[in-house]
Structure formats: C-alpha cells, structure tokens
Amino acid sequence: MILWHFPPKNLSLRKDSLHIWRADVDLPIDLLTALAVNLSWDERQRADRFYFERDKKRFIACRGLLRMIISHYLDLEPYKLKFTYSPRGKPELDNNHTQDRLCFNVSHSQNLAVYAIALNRAVGIDLEYTRPLSDLQQLAERFFSPSEASIINALPEAQQQEVFFRLWTIKEAYLKATGEGLAGLQSIVVSFTRENTINLYNIENNVLLNSHWFCTEFNPEPEYKGALVAERKDLEENTVEYFTLTTDYILNH
Template sequence: MILWHYPSKNLINLTNLKNALHIWRADIDLRPELLTKLAVNLSLDERQRADRFYFERDKKKYIASRGLLRIILSGYLNIEPDRLEFRYSQQGKPELNNIDTEARLCFNVSHSQDLAVYAIALNRAVGIDLEYLRQIADVQQLAERFFSRSESSLINALPESQQQQLFFRFWTIKEAYLKATGEGLSGLQAIAVSITPENAINLSSTESNILLNNQWFCTEFKPGAEYTGALVVERKDLEENAIEYFTLETDYIMNH
C-alpha cells in the first residue's frame, strides 16, 4: 500500500535521492492568491505560453503545474524557483539548463483534470504519466489502433466494465516509458505491455523482443480515487521500496 506523506526539509535534498526516487502529487485547481505567487516565478517564455491558451482554466492549470514544478525543484537545489532555467529536447521534454553540478537532477511531469504528478530522480532518466479515469466510448477501437494485437485482445476479452481500467493501465505505462526515453508517442506501438500472474506490469519491445524490465523499473500508483498513474525509470538497482510519495500542500508552497 502506498503512503503519501508531507515533505520535510531534511528529506528534500540531493543526498536523499542517491538511491531513491520521489513522486509528488499536487492539486492544480488553486486559489487565485496561490496562482499569483506561482506566476511570479515563471520565465518570460512560460508566461507567453500560458497566454496562448484559449481557455482560462487551461491557462491557470499550466501556471499551477509549471509553478509547482519550480517550487519542488528549488527545494532539492536550495535556490530560488525563479532562477531555474530549462532547455527542451526535440520532442519537447524539459530538463534543467543552468544547474552546474555533477549530480544531474532529473524530473518528469504529468497532469490530468485537477491533479499533477512529478517524478524526481538523480542521474536516472525518468518518465511519469497520469490519467483521469473517464469513460471512453470507443475503447476497443482505440486499443486496436494504438496497441499490439495481444494487448488489444486482452482488452477485448474482458467484460465491458473492466476494459476501461486495463486500457488506462496499458496507456499510462507505455506513455511513461516513452517520456523516460524521450521518444514521444510515435513509438507507442513498439512497446508491449503484459500482466504477470501477480497482476504486475511487464514491459518489452515488440521490435527486438527484449524484456525492458531488465533495463527499466516500472510501477503503477494511485494518486487519487479517480486517477491512475505509472512510473518508468532507469533501473540501476532501484527497488520499489526506495520510492517515496509526497503530497504538495499549501504551506509548503507558501514557504518556498
């Protein structure tokens, strides 16, 4: 069972990430005064991107998710949130640009509906995905379009009430892997997911038939009653009990 707890200053530092990984969850439907505090820390290009959102609710959630990322990262690096600079891969994956340290702080972000999750690691490529569990009318057709034949067969063989859940399990683990590698969704069908007898996830490549679990640690988690999440990170001897789960609360935001 996953226990989400509040962060303390003695836990949030680079030393504690050497043999661990941290997952954060945060509400991004925030009060105006919190949004104002977070917006001040954003860079010019982040503010310009926020202004390009057509709907005000999407603009506010972008400001919240990006501002909270800065708050989280600044706690590990002990610098002000507005001093962080980012660069982007060709697929748009962000990474820190102006932190001169031998320890490479790696991160990934996902948000859905009113929730965001953040994966924080040290010297490990990492990807995280979050999905709000909503009803999909054409789940069988989507599975046949985006998944392998074995995956779509597993979904289609289930009662209709269980198909949605398995679809989202497959989708989140695949997307988390593609975000970890930086490949983007174009590689969705090259990744195969299977379920072990213990109901855990196995990850492999359909192109070379390599069990990716040997190279990557993958796990699922529940950040909320109506959400499902998945994490994929470079294994490097990382064990599941080395993952710590934090809830980002208002007090932490206001004090950073």
C-alpha cells in the same frame, strides 16, 4: 500499499531513491499569482495561448509548482531555473550545477499534477483521469499492439476501462522516460504476471526491458491512474517515496 505523506523539512534525495509528488493545480488566485512570478517569458507565452482560462491557470500552477519543487533540491530560487527541451518537447534542466544530475518529469490530468524527481537516471511519469471512453476499443486498436487490443476487447466491459488506462499510463511513462514520444506506443508491449509484476517488451527487437527499466503504478486519487518508469540502477519499490504537496508547504517554503 502506497502511503502518501508530507515532505520533511530537510528534503534530500539519495542516488538509489526517487520521489513522486502529487499536487492539486486548482489553486486560489493569490497563490497562483505568486507562482506565476517565477515563470519564464516562454512559459508565460505558452500560458497565454490556452483558450480556456481554467486550462491557463492549471498550466501556470503545474509549471510554478515544478519550479518550486526543484528549487528545494538545488537550493536555487525558482525563477532562476532554466529549462531546455528535447526535439519531442521533454523538458530538462539547463542550469543544474550540482555534481549529480537532477532529472525530472511531469504529468497532469484534470485538477491533479504529479512530479517525478531523481538523480542521474532517466525518468518518465504519466497521469490519467479515468473517464469513460465511448471509443475505447478503437483507441486500443489504433495505439496499442494487436495482442494488447485483443486482450482488452476480450475483457468484460466493466474491466476494459481499467486495463486500458493501466496500459496507457505505463506505455506513455516509458516513452517519456526514453524521450521517444507517442509515436512509439505500438512498439512497446505491457503484460502483467499473476503476481502483478509488470513486464515491458520492445516487440521490434524482441527484448524484455525489465533489467534496464523500473516500472511501478500508483493512484494519487481514486479516479486517477498513474505510472512511473525510470532507469533501474538499483531502484526498487521500497526506495520510491510519495509526497503530497499542500498549500501550507507551498506558502512556507
């Protein structure tokens, strides 16, 4: 059972551990304004391109909170953080001047955001709001492998949605960790053992990926599915910590 708790005052990150944060991105306007001050010019430009004001505010909150979280690990003011982006858009720190490389990944859905923070290991995280999908079977056949789509289609209707979102979040978290992007959805196959162990396969190379990649699932709220994939490097379930980012923590740090 996953326990979400408040972060300690003296936040530290070991090389053999990983931190997952959850945060509400529907924030009051005064807090949102304070976070927006730390955004870069290009982040503000991206925020202004959103058509709906709600989406703009959520983007500002998501990026502003990311900067705040990372700043605690690096002891650097949030506005001083600089990001670079891979050809597929994955952000990385450009001014990480510590001995160990701080790695991170972000995902948000509806009013929630999740953040994965680690040292010296590639990491990907995905979060999905589990809303009903009228075209679920078509989506499975389009984006999943034939075996995965067949499994979903054979399930009772009540179970199809849960399994679809479990597969989707795990596969997308893996593709974010590797930087491959959604184009690789069909090349990765996910299966579950009776003990609920998650197996990751690369069907193009016929390789089981578990020895190199760690994978776990989490539910930050009842109607959300989340998944994390990271380079294993001695990472285990009991070395992943789960933090809740509260308004009080934001205001006092």
